[in-house]
Amino acid sequence: MKNLEMGQIKEIVDCMYPVEFRKDSMIIREGDVGSLVYVMEGEREGRKDKENKEGRKEGRKERKKERKKDRKKESKKKKSRKN
Secondary structure (H helix, E strand, C coil): CCCCCHHHHHHHHHHCCCCCCCCCCCCCCCCCCCCCCCCCCCCCCCCCCEECCCCCEECHHHHHHHHHHHHHHHHHHHHHHHC
């Protein structure tokens, strides 16, 4: 975008709109052809799965455990806010 004129940047910004995703949503997959541009704010985390000998993705079980822990933490926070 550094090669665009200010008017061109304004046209792009005027077409933008907010989109919210749930935590742990897959927004972009490496290697996929894309037609959208994302401008992100807030906390985000990128992960890349590794393939084991059988070609299966590793890391899914670990992420599932992390999500479960996160849900428990959020539940505790909500309960403490109510009290």
